Amino acid sequence: MELLLLLLLLLTAAAVASGSGEPAHPGYTHTDEEGPSSCGVVKEEAAAAAAAAAVPERREEFDGGRIVDISHYYREEMPAFESAEGTAGFLRLARSMRNGSDIANFSELRLTAHSGTHVDAPGHVFEHYFDAGFDVDTLDLAVLNGPAMLVDVPRDSNITAGVMESLHIPKGVRRVLFRTLNTDRKLMWKKEFDPSYVGFMKDGAQWLIDNTDIQLVGVDYLSVGAYDECIPAHLVFLEKREVILVEALNLEHVTAGIYTLHCLPLRLRGAEGSPARCILIK
Numbered sequence: 326m327e328l329l330l331l332l333l334l335l336l337t338a339a340a341v342a343s344g345s346g347e348p349a350h351p352g353y354t355h356t357d358e359e360g361p362s363s364c365g366v367v368k369e370e371a372a373a374a375a376a377a378a379a380v381p382e383r384r385e386e387f388d389g390g391r392i393v394d395i396s397h398y399y400r401e402e403m404p405a406f407e408s409a410e411g412t413a414g415f416l417r418l419a420r421s422m423r424n425g426s427d428i429a430n431f432s433e434l435r436l437t438a439h440s441g442t443h444v445d446a447p448g449h450v451f452e453h454y455f456d457a458g459f460d461v462d463t464l465d466l467a468v469l470n471g472p473a474m475l476v477d478v479p480r481d482s483n484i485t486a487g488v489m490e491s492l493h494i495p496k497g498v499r500r501v502l503f504r505t506l507n508t509d510r511k512l513m514w515k516k517e518f519d520p521s522y523v524g525f526m527k528d529g530a531q532w533l534i535d536n537t538d539i540q541l542v543g544v545d546y547l548s549v550g551a552y553d554e555c556i557p558a559h560l561v562f563l564e565k566r567e568v569i570l571v572e573a574l575n576l577e578h579v580t581a582g583i584y585t586l587h588c589l590p591l592r593l594r595g596a597e598g599s600p601a602r603c604i605l606i607k
């Protein structure tokens with residue numbers, strides 16, 4: 326009985342040992358010349374050449390227009406708040422294959438937390454919220470994802486209380502993306518920051534808080550507050566941590582209406598802002 330058990334164990338061990346001689350994955354071959362730094366991967370020359378010949382597809386829409394990307398792609402010329410330099414130097418190839426010193430390309434990011442399409446957390450304008458840890462990792466994914474309304478703001482004004490009233494946003498609407506003159510002026514495509522952008526005036530922000538159920542406010546330039554009332558408007562929105570702000574959305578490729586919004590910021594603990602990928606689904 327004991328002998329049989331021992332024999333079984335030996336057979337099992339032998340089977341495991343012979344199995345380990347095979348590569349872990351058919352696509353991954355191993356040669357003894359490769360040091361541990363190679364990650365055990367040897368590139369197939371033919372496959373690499375074929376991939377190099379392919380042209381990457383850049384899209385604003387997916388699945389025949391059902392999914393629309395409303396995030397701006399990161400680029401050097403993308404404007405940054407109060408800067409003339411845009412987003413210069415945001416991406417750097419820290420380790421490169423070209424000079425043969427490395428086996429993989431490896432880039433580094435250098436960005437402000439409020440670069441491009443991004444969200445603001447309460448700690449952005451309130452010291453006590455910052456200190457208490459109300460960072461982007463605490464934002465509610467149930468607010469950042471769900472039905473949303475895209476509205477067109479009259480092009481001749483900033484977003485005042487009067488403008489907010491005139492939009493007639495129904496009660497119960499929790500997420501609104503405000504398309505303004507900024508989109509027509511293509512301000513996100515101008516490298517130099519433009520303080521004449523359209524945003525909320527303090528009274529417009531207050532009207533929204535007092536008269537609507539909106540918990541997510543999206544805008545089409547770098548700040549939700551018009552330049553002259555930038556901080557006062559932020560204070561109104563974030564004071565009671567009732568609203569999530571999404572800024573610098575790309576609203577060029579959509580029509581006004583109701584969509585499903587998905588907005589996913591990075592889980593940056595300690596950060597009062599974060600780049601976010603935002604999409605609308607029809």
Ligand SMILES: *[C@@H]1O[C@H](CO)[C@@H](O)[C@H](O)[C@H]1NC(C)=O
Nearest residue numbers: 418419420421422424425426
């Ligand atoms: C290889 O290129 C990378 C990226 O350009 C650079 O940081 C690194 O210093 C280079 N290494 C050598 C040995 O030239």
Ligand SMILES: *[C@@H]1O[C@H](CO)[C@@H](O)[C@H](O)[C@H]1NC(C)=O
Nearest residue numbers: 418421422423424429430431
């Ligand atoms: C790695 O970066 C170099 C530029 O230094 C580029 O020429 C090459 O195509 C990149 N390789 C891969 C695999 O992306």
Ligand SMILES: *[C@@H]1O[C@H](CO)[C@@H](O)[C@H](O)[C@H]1NC(C)=O
Nearest residue numbers: 481482483521523551552553
């Ligand atoms: C919005 O306000 C800014 C100042 O904050 C101003 O420069 C701009 O002209 C205003 N835009 C409109 C359309 O009234």
